[in-house]
Every structure is written in structure tokens, then in C-alpha cells.
Amino acid sequence: MKRILLLLPASSYRNEDFIAAAKKLDVEIISAADYCHRLAPGWGMSPISSVPFDQPEIAVHQVMESLGRKPDAVLAVDDSGLELAALLSERLQLPGNPPAGVWLMRDKLAFRRLLRNGGLHCPEFYHLTSETQPEQACSLSFPVVVKARRLSSSRGVVRADTQEAFTQAVKWVNRIQEKADRDGAQLGLIVERFIPGHEYALEGLLEKxxxxxxxxxxxxxxxxxxYFEESIYITPPQLSQAKQDEIAHTVQQACQLAGIVSGPIHAEMRLNEQGVWLLEIATRSIGGLCGRMLQHALGMSLEELILRHALNMPLPKVWQAEATGVMMIPIPKRGILKSVHHLDEARQVPGISDIKITASAGQIVSPSPEGASYLGFIFASGISPDAVESSLRHAHSCLQFDVQTEIPVTNAITHPGQAGCA
Structure with a gap:
């Protein structure tokens, strides 16, 4: 029986889908998680369940001590474990991407430098160091985008059109980054010219x-x-094959520049009259539950395909029988989610294949640029991309979310899946 080491963040949407895929393939799972090291012993968890994914140099030793027999592959389910997975694959002499290349893709500043030095389209940008006063004048012409360096899902990304807005954006993004990233206070921010154009995303797999x-x-x-909260993804896009090929070629070039050669990638880009402008490339698959929209085209779950690739098992051919789409249900305002209404009505909208509400009643929710999650996911399929989009918007319009904006001060109860730890 093949064995795989899965790095499963405590708060990830995707843990269950990867575990289910591994069981379907009759693969032995070794799971490592990032629960708080102070709380995990009290919950009866082993040391491999409280690994500091955000300190990969420390975490690699902790995992190696707990590992036992060598696995056949190491796979990070989400962003937080990517660098650790690369280090473990290197230490265990397993196929994978070089740690330096994974780091280049995770750090938005390093990625911009990679594109610029590689001759790909890249906006003007600069590093706003942590020592720089936020009142300092922006050195680029407006509009600009202020970004946290290592956060995902548009978290800590704010556009500014004036100096006043820039000053406020810097203060705000700094606070978001310092709260979300262990090294946030030292990282500084990236400031870049806003890139006009239509946005697309590519889901791919690198094989040698x-x-x-x-x-x-x-x-x-x-x-x-x-702010840049994403909502609807639809495939296939209404885009010429030549433009699709241009996007794929550009993504391939960037991966080659970084030395990324194996496994899933998820790339975000803008397309305008000048060509393809890469926003970022993650060395993992699409986030949240969005990958479920691809199951029909793949003939299996996206997670199963990724495991098959990691374990050198046969892969399916991809075919596109119909248009499919997903809506990441946006959070209307910060507060406590109390309830969701008219879910049955939304599920009866023609074209809707499923609706998953992933936020729980009583959970504090926050929209972009502070939030790191969604209320849930709406899935649809249809005869055309336009039909899918219409179904998604109709179903969303049926839903009503009761969010209490006044957040009372109470004695917090920490759930293991949401625990934080210094």
C-alpha cells in the first residue's frame, strides 16, 4: 500500500476531500496538522498534529522525528504548508519542487522580481519596508495596489487612487499582515501600479x-x-484559443523561471491589449471547495487527480462536456453570522447542482480585505457560460444572510479547528 504524508491545516476547507480521495485510492494517510502546540496535548493529539507550518525550518525536524517509515509522497493541502512540504520532499529525497522555487511563488515581492528579471509583463512596483513611515508619499503614479506579501484570497490587497487613500491603505494592510503572518511586522508591503484588464485563472498540473x-x-x-474579493469562476471562458494558449505559455514560462516542475498550480492573471499579466501563481490547486466544479470534466475529484500525480498513478484525460461554475458566496459585512434563509429555494434554481454553506452560525465573518474565508459555495452547470452565470446569480439572490453587526464581548470559546498560537 502506498503512503502519503498530507499537511492538513486545521482550518482548511479541503481536508475532508483529500482524505476521501486517499481512501478511495486505498492509500495510507499520514496526517500532519498545525493545531496550537500549547492546546494539542490537552486534546490528546500527537506532536505531528501541532506542527508550526509557518516555521518550516523548525517544523521539518518535528515531522521527521514523528514520521516513522518513509512515505511515497508529501503533499500540502493549502498555502500554509507549501514550503514545509518542499523541505520534507527534499529531506526525504522524494520528487517535488525546490524549496527556493516554492518560496519565490509564495512571496509577492519575490514573484514580481522574478517576472521583471525574466522579461515577462510586470507592473512598476517597489518594496515598502517596515521601517518606512506610512505617511511617506507613494513613489508611483496612481492608481496603485498595496499588498501584503504572503497572504492569499485577496486578503490584505487594497487599491488606492490618491495619496490620502494610499496612506490609509498602508496602515490597514500593515495591520492585516501583522495579525495574519508571524513575520508580518518585518516583511513590509509591496506597492505596484494597478493593472487594467479582465481577470482569469488557470488550473494546471506540471508533469516533469x-x-x-x-x-x-x-x-x-x-x-x-x-478591494478584490473574488466571487464567480466559470469554465470554459469565452476566449479565443490563441489567447488561451498565450495564457498557458506565460504561466509555463514563469514556472520555468522559478524552477517549479511538478504538481498542481493555480495561476491568476489579467489580460489586456498588451498581453498576459500574471498576478500570482500558487504551487497548489484552487482553494476552498471550488475544485468540486471540475469533477465531471475530470471523471474524478480534483483531489484524487492530485494524489494520483503525487503517487505516480495513471491520470485521466480532461474533457469539457458542459460549462460549469462556482460562486464563492461573498460576506456582506463584518459581524456574527446568525442564520441563512431560503436555502431550499436557491437549490431549486435551474442549473444549480449544489450549495454548501461552510460558515457556521455564531461564527465571526469579515469581508475582503480582512477576511480569509467565504460564507459558502454555489455550484452550477449548463449549456453555456452565460447560462451558468445566470444560475449562480439567481441562486445567490434567493439567499438571505442574517449577520449581526454588533459583536458582543463574551468569554471566547476556542474551537480546535480555529485555534491560533504564537
């Missing part, structure tokens, strides 16, 4: 350095700021 496109997604909602 060659990119295999699994899906190309259109994002029909304009993402022009001041």
Missing part, C-alpha cells in the same frame, strides 16, 4: 516541467477595487 491545463476560468465580475 510541462504544463497540463486542467481548466481556464473566466471571472465575470469586474475586479477593479478598492
Amino acid at each position: 516541467g510541462e504544463l497540463r491545463v486542467l481548466a481556464l476560468f473566466d471571472k465575470p465580475d469586474p475586479l477593479d477595487g478598492p
Whole structure:
């Protein structure tokens, strides 16, 4: 029986899907998680369940001491474990991407430098160091985008059109980064010129350095700021094959520049009259539950395909029988989610295949740029991308979310899946 070491963040949407895929393939799972090391012993958890994913150099020793027999592959389920997975694969002499290349893709500043030095389209940018006063004048012409360096899902990304807005954005993004990233106070921020154009995303798999496109997604909602919360993904996009090939070629070039040669990638880009402008490339698959929209086209779950690749098992051919889409249900305002209404009505909308509400009643929710999650996911399929988009928007319009904006001060109860630890 093959064995795989899965790095499962405590708060990830995708843990259950990866575990289910491994069981379907009759693969032995060794799971490592990032629960708080102070709380985990009291919950009866082993040391491998309280690994500091955000300190990979320390975590690699902790995992190696707990590992026992060597696995056949190491796989990070989400962003937080990517660097650790690369280090473990290197230490165990397993196939994978070099740690330096994974780091280049995770750090937005390093990624911009990679694109610029590699001759790919890249906006003007600079590093706003942690020592720089936020009142300092922006050195680029407006509009600009202020970004946290290592956060995902548009968290800590704010557009500024004036000096006053820039000053406020810097203060705000600094606070978000310092709260979300262990090294946030020292990292500084990246400031770059806003890139006009329509946004797309590519889901792919690298096999010995060659990119295999699994899906190309259109994002029909304009993402022009001041915040960049993503909502709808639809595939296939209504885009010429030449443009699709240009996107794939650009993603392939960037991966080659970083030395990324194996495994899933998820790339975000803008397309305008000048060409393809990469926003970022993650060395993991699409986040949240969005990958479920690809199950029909793949003939299996996306997680099963990724495990098959990691374990050198046969892979399916990708075919696109119909248009599919997903809506990441946006959070309307910060507060406590009390309830969700009209869910049955939304599920009866033609074209809707499933709706998953992932936020729990009583959970504090917050929209972009502070939030790191969604209320849930709406899935649809149809005869055309337009039909899918219409179904998603109709179903969303049926739903009503009761969010209490006044957050009372109470004695907090920490749930293991949401625990934080210094």
C-alpha cells in the first residue's frame, strides 16, 4: 500500500476531500496538522498534529522525528504548508519542487522580481519596508495596489487612487499582515501600479516541467477595487484559443523561471491589449471547495487527480462536456453570522447542482480585505457560460444572510479547528 504524508491545516476547507480521495485510492494517510502546540496535548493529539507550518525550518525536524517509515509522497493541502512540504520532499529525497522555487511563488515581492528579471509583463512596483513611515508619499503614479506579501484570497490587497487613500491603505494592510503572518511586522508591503484588464485563472498540473491545463476560468465580475474579493469562476471562458494558449505559455514560462516542475498550480492573471499579466501563481490547486466544479470534466475529484500525480498513478484525460461554475458566496459585512434563509429555494434554481454553506452560525465573518474565508459555495452547470452565470446569480439572490453587526464581548470559546498560537 502506498503512503502519503498530507499537511492538513486545521482550518482548511479541503481536508475532508483529500482524505476521501486517499481512501478511495486505498492509500495510507499520514496526517500532519498545525493545531496550537500549547492546546494539542490537552486534546490528546500527537506532536505531528501541532506542527508550526509557518516555521518550516523548525517544523521539518518535528515531522521527521514523528514520521516513522518513509512515505511515497508529501503533499500540502493549502498555502500554509507549501514550503514545509518542499523541505520534507527534499529531506526525504522524494520528487517535488525546490524549496527556493516554492518560496519565490509564495512571496509577492519575490514573484514580481522574478517576472521583471525574466522579461515577462510586470507592473512598476517597489518594496515598502517596515521601517518606512506610512505617511511617506507613494513613489508611483496612481492608481496603485498595496499588498501584503504572503497572504492569499485577496486578503490584505487594497487599491488606492490618491495619496490620502494610499496612506490609509498602508496602515490597514500593515495591520492585516501583522495579525495574519508571524513575520508580518518585518516583511513590509509591496506597492505596484494597478493593472487594467479582465481577470482569469488557470488550473494546471506540471508533469516533469510541462504544463497540463486542467481548466481556464473566466471571472465575470469586474475586479477593479478598492478591494478584490473574488466571487464567480466559470469554465470554459469565452476566449479565443490563441489567447488561451498565450495564457498557458506565460504561466509555463514563469514556472520555468522559478524552477517549479511538478504538481498542481493555480495561476491568476489579467489580460489586456498588451498581453498576459500574471498576478500570482500558487504551487497548489484552487482553494476552498471550488475544485468540486471540475469533477465531471475530470471523471474524478480534483483531489484524487492530485494524489494520483503525487503517487505516480495513471491520470485521466480532461474533457469539457458542459460549462460549469462556482460562486464563492461573498460576506456582506463584518459581524456574527446568525442564520441563512431560503436555502431550499436557491437549490431549486435551474442549473444549480449544489450549495454548501461552510460558515457556521455564531461564527465571526469579515469581508475582503480582512477576511480569509467565504460564507459558502454555489455550484452550477449548463449549456453555456452565460447560462451558468445566470444560475449562480439567481441562486445567490434567493439567499438571505442574517449577520449581526454588533459583536458582543463574551468569554471566547476556542474551537480546535480555529485555534491560533504564537
